[in-house]
Amino acid sequence: MTGAGWLFLFAVIAAAGLLFTMVFFIIMFSDLECDYINPIDLCNKLNTFVLPEALFHAFLTLLFLLSGQWIALFINAPLVAFNLQKIQSNSHMYDATEIFRTLSQHKKESFIKLGFYLLCFFYYLYRMILALISESE
Amino acid sequence: MSGQQQLPPGWIAQWDQNHGRYLFIDTATNHSQWEPPVHGAPMNPDSRPQTVSPGPGHGPAPTQSKRRQYAADQTQAYYGGADMAPVGPPSYMDQPIHGGGGAGSGGLFTPGLTAEAGGQPPYYAPDTPSWQNGGQSPGPAYAQPPYVGGGGPHGQPQMGALADQFSQMGMSQHGAMGQKPFGLHTTNLIGVPIDPRELLRPPPEIRLPPGACLSQNPLANADPSYMRSTINAVPTTSSLLNKSKISFGLVLTPHRSIKDGDEPVPVVTDTVIARCRRCRAYINPYVQFIDGGNRWKCCLCSMSNEVPQLFDWDQQRNQPADRWSRLELNHSAVDFVAPTEYMVRPPQPPVYVFLLDISHAAVSSGMVATATRTILESLDRLPNADNRTKVAIIAFDVALHFFSIPPGGTEASMLVVSDLDDVFLPKPTDLLINLSETRAGLEALLTKMGDMFQESHTVGSAMGPALQAGFKLCASVGAKIIVLSASLPTLGAGALKNREDNKVLGTAKESALLQAASSFYKLSAIDCVRDHISVDMFLFSPSYTDVATLNHLPHYTAGGTYFYPAFNATRSEDAIKFAHEFGEVLASPIGLEAVIRVRPSRGMRMSQYHGNVFTRSTDLLALPAVPVDQSYAIEVQIEENLNTPFVVFQCALLHTTCDGERRIRVITLALPTTNNISELYSSVDQIALITLLANKAVERSMSHKMEDAREALTNKLTDILGTYKNTMTSAGSGASAALSICDNMKMFPLLCLGLLKHVGLRQSAQIPPDLRAYAQALLGTLPSQLLIPYIHPTFYSLHNMPPECGTIGEGGVILPPPQPLTSERLERHGLFLIEDGQTIFLWVGREAVPQLMVDVFDLPSYDQLRGGKMTLPILDNPFSERVNAIIAKVREMRRGPYRPCLYVVKEDGEPPLRLWALSSLIQDRADQLPSYTQYLTQLKDKVNGSSYS
Numbered sequence A: 001m002t003g004a005g006w007l008f009l010f011a012v013i014a015a016a017g018l019l020f021t022m023v024f025f026i027i028m029f030s031d032l033e034c035d036y037i038n039p040i041d042l043c044n045k046l047n048t049f050v051l052p053e054a055l056f057h058a059f060l061t062l063l064f065l066l067s068g069q070w071i072a073l074f075i076n077a078p079l080v081a082f083n084l085q086k087i088q089s090n091s092h093m094y095d096a097t098e099i100f101r102t103l104s105q106h107k108k109e110s111f112i113k114l115g116f117y118l119l120c121f122f123y124y125l126y127r128m129i130l131a132l133i134s135e136s137e
Numbered sequence B: 001m002s003g004q005q006q007l008p009p010g011w012i013a014q015w016d017q018n019h020g021r022y023l024f025i026d027t028a029t030n031h032s033q034w035e036p037p038v039h040g041a042p043m044n045p046d047s048r049p050q051t052v053s054p055g056p057g058h059g060p061a062p063t064q065s066k067r068r069q070y071a072a073d074q075t076q077a078y079y080g081g082a083d084m085a086p087v088g089p090p091s092y093m094d095q096p097i098h099g100g101g102g103a104g105s106g107g108l109f110t111p112g113l114t115a116e117a118g119g120q121p122p123y124y125a126p127d128t129p130s131w132q133n134g135g136q137s138p139g140p141a142y143a144q145p146p147y148v149g150g151g152g153p154h155g156q157p158q159m160g161a162l163a164d165q166f167s168q169m170g171m172s173q174h175g176a177m178g179q180k181p182f183g184l185h186t187t188n189l190i191g192v193p194i195d196p197r198e199l200l201r202p203p204p205e206i207r208l209p210p211g212a213c214l215s216q217n218p219l220a221n222a223d224p225s226y227m228r229s230t231i232n233a234v235p236t237t238s239s240l241l242n243k244s245k246i247s248f249g250l251v252l253t254p255h256r257s258i259k260d261g262d263e264p265v266p267v268v269t270d271t272v273i274a275r276c277r278r279c280r281a282y283i284n285p286y287v288q289f290i291d292g293g294n295r296w297k298c299c300l301c302s303m304s305n306e307v308p309q310l311f312d313w314d315q316q317r318n319q320p321a322d323r324w325s326r327l328e329l330n331h332s333a334v335d336f337v338a339p340t341e342y343m344v345r346p347p348q349p350p351v352y353v354f355l356l357d358i359s360h361a362a363v364s365s366g367m368v369a370t371a372t373r374t375i376l377e378s379l380d381r382l383p384n385a386d387n388r389t390k391v392a393i394i395a396f397d398v399a400l401h402f403f404s405i406p407p408g409g410t411e412a413s414m415l416v417v418s419d420l421d422d423v424f425l426p427k428p429t430d431l432l433i434n435l436s437e438t439r440a441g442l443e444a445l446l447t448k449m450g451d452m453f454q455e456s457h458t459v460g461s462a463m464g465p466a467l468q469a470g471f472k473l474c475a476s477v478g479a480k481i482i483v484l485s486a487s488l489p490t491l492g493a494g495a496l497k498n499r500e501d502n503k504v505l506g507t508a509k510e511s512a513l514l515q516a517a518s519s520f521y522k523l524s525a526i527d528c529v530r531d532h533i534s535v536d537m538f539l540f541s542p543s544y545t546d547v548a549t550l551n552h553l554p555h556y557t558a559g560g561t562y563f564y565p566a567f568n569a570t571r572s573e574d575a576i577k578f579a580h581e582f583g584e585v586l587a588s589p590i591g592l593e594a595v596i597r598v599r600p601s602r603g604m605r606m607s608q609y610h611g612n613v614f615t616r617s618t619d620l621l622a623l624p625a626v627p628v629d630q631s632y633a634i635e636v637q638i639e640e641n642l643n644t645p646f647v648v649f650q651c652a653l654l655h656t657t658c659d660g661e662r663r664i665r666v667i668t669l670a671l672p673t674t675n676n677i678s679e680l681y682s683s684v685d686q687i688a689l690i691t692l693l694a695n696k697a698v699e700r701s702m703s704h705k706m707e708d709a710r711e712a713l714t715n716k717l718t719d720i721l722g723t724y725k726n727t728m729t730s731a732g733s734g735a736s737a738a739l740s741i742c743d744n745m746k747m748f749p750l751l752c753l754g755l756l757k758h759v760g761l762r763q764s765a766q767i768p769p770d771l772r773a774y775a776q777a778l779l780g781t782l783p784s785q786l787l788i789p790y791i792h793p794t795f796y797s798l799h800n801m802p803p804e805c806g807t808i809g810e811g812g813v814i815l816p817p818p819q820p821l822t823s824e825r826l827e828r829h830g831l832f833l834i835e836d837g838q839t840i841f842l843w844v845g846r847e848a849v850p851q852l853m854v855d856v857f858d859l860p861s862y863d864q865l866r867g868g869k870m871t872l873p874i875l876d877n878p879f880s881e882r883v884n885a886i887i888a889k890v891r892e893m894r895r896g897p898y899r900p901c902l903y904v905v906k907e908d909g910e911p912p913l914r915l916w917a918l919s920s921l922i923q924d925r926a927d928q929l930p931s932y933t934q935y936l937t938q939l940k941d942k943v944n945g946s947s948y949s
């Protein structure tokens, strides 16, 4: 397998991981709405994932940059910028006191991210298969 | 009590504090579930679990034989009996309302102009007879508001007394026949003089369909001081609500104080608590007994539930009881004594932890001495009915000073901790002292403390570490922490910087100053809520102290913030104000470890909560302590079409009283539904609406920009006026020279203007951020009774007040008629009083006659008078006595701990004070802010310029 093959294999796994994180977020939010979890516990739980998720995604994007995968880089750059901006303005963490006011926003954001990771997942898969085919030829 | 039947054998129920509901556990299998377990027999409606052994009434056979039979037709007959016209709720303020004859004579009133004679005018006119008729009696004139009956479709409320009487008769007739639509009265706002007494009117009457209520008790529906809705006739669809542009919400003051003359909340002591087994609503006067009285139908979710047998059996006397006399079926507001299932732990004792700033600024301003003296004097007033109350004092400057007194000891030992990074308690015991056991030691300590730090010259405040120590001290119990600080926290966790920057004031960046500068206070608040700790802030600043950031702690822990800018105890006015308010807060019967849940009828949802609470779930508010007289605003969403003739909102406040009793205060509000937009408009409660909008504006100014908050408010008003014009007036979508609104909302535009001009929201580059933040904190917590004067001050003309004003009448001291808030009313020879519940201005005209100066101030002439904070002398002449009586009345007539300071303002005195007083006159133009007339013109242009459909 070539570099591109390995890279996209890693990207597929990474996207799957990010995908599951988002699913977890969404489940937690609906748990909050159904009163299965209190906002303090919810925020404590989710906040442990916020930075790792952003860092992991940024790392993946960095790999694309280093390996010159311009399309993949182009797809991921906006999300990196978005995460960066949120971290800079110190609004990346979930705030237990405000969570009910902002819940619909958070849910929307998580759903969009979910869709984004899903698309990425298939794109990486496609690229990986492409890489494998070109290799076997 | 038919306890053990209620759960299948082997099941127990455990109250879950975190979720505010029961966890049902099968002891055999250890299986747990949220839903009540169901077994073969139909569930007992009162699924409140019982593990106690049943009372004497348990034997079902005798109970049933003695049970009253409720045949369907009998029940029906009973409902028929409830056909009486619902009695309107009592007037919203417990102060006498002056002026007779209803609003009819209101339009004609032009006080202050009578004394406009030439030469040396008399400074008080003894004859203004128009105010004498029945002015003393509280409210009867307004009990018959002009929006019922009579009048033409666009009639201004100018019907005479005769017409009034007719409409009164008409109403009782209609009432007997059934529900009658609201009469809508359209008023033109432009060019119509304002009568401030409009604000004292009760909200539009709640007209429930006949038979909705089981009881004929006038208290069967919620008193507006406990719970009021912005709309007293709920639209059946959300599209109708959206069309009207009215914000739908509830204003809630569940823990309202009981003042003299108030009906206390009745207490149900037999722990028979009937609740709906589906929605968990409490039984109330709006349920329906069905199935021969054996079952009741929930008015919130239509679930059929079984009536507890003890409703018909008196456990104490062992004889049949009359269920119709049960308190919860006759009163909207009731307290239930909660049985042990409502506790996760034994009821918490009241715990007070004082964090006292002893830095140089605090000591030199006299705050420390005044505070310790007030605590000492309040020891007897602290709630301590069962001798469980505990007290701790931690003093802080650059280090933490703990005071330890052994039980029964008389000497306190001071322990100093100067490690601020890792706060620890120097001693495991004796820091939190039992008040009764160690009273002598505590008294000795408090007596000494005023002088103990007299020589302190330390600068710096470790408030954050002190808070951490306080949290550690009472994390296992829960407590009320009271912080008294005179300086900006500068050391350890939660240290703040002086971020006051005059350049950003009045700009878009200003709202950053209203947001928290440090996350410490918000994060601590979250821990506090978990540990049942509520924090009060008393702030005394000679300079910037960042009220905005510090207020976050009280905001999320259901506490309160009190601010005394430039406090100096050598000025007796300052010392008295603080001592009074602090004393009131200490003496108030707070509720502990509380949760509030508001349940609406099916089809509606609580969407947003405003006020000093922590939202713990979509419908659950957590309050470590419930302060007295704090208000919460809740927005309501209509999710499904409502197809019942009336809907019910029920607020349940589960709390521990200071006496160590677990109680549930239930307040039920029933409102009719309507599918008619004109009925919707005519039922709008403008007072509740502005309370809700004030809360929203404050939040918006913090999360967005100040400008956005103001714009949103004006846009809301424009939308309402525009829609009203299009749907309710003949002008339709065309241009109109009039600006119309229904009669019951005619003060609303002025209230909006008052809010726009309020210190908390005003467009200005002059308002210090601390004052701004404090004003916003008040706007977000004051109950309507205090909020309305805060945004629309009361203005009295004293020199020409009618002779009975200031004397004792039926409802206490008689107040003069309030004047419209415009400086046109200020006369050069006059004496005026402007008050907003937080400050009182005594305005003295520059041509005040010497006699007036002698009578009121004991000074020979106007020139001798000095403006500023002062205490008015009580002199031996009738006029002085009357003025003093009015000031005293103004200070005590409202709820809440506040004691306004009196400022004497000379017409040609120092400009800042003069401008401050004049800024209360909100109908005037000020700087760039429009006058009321200009504002109306702007609104009219906007309404005419845009199309509303």
Ligand SMILES: [Zn+2]
Pocket (backbone or CB within 6 Å): B276, B277, B278, B279, B280, B281, B298, B299, B300, B301, B302, B303
């Ligand atoms: Zn129900």
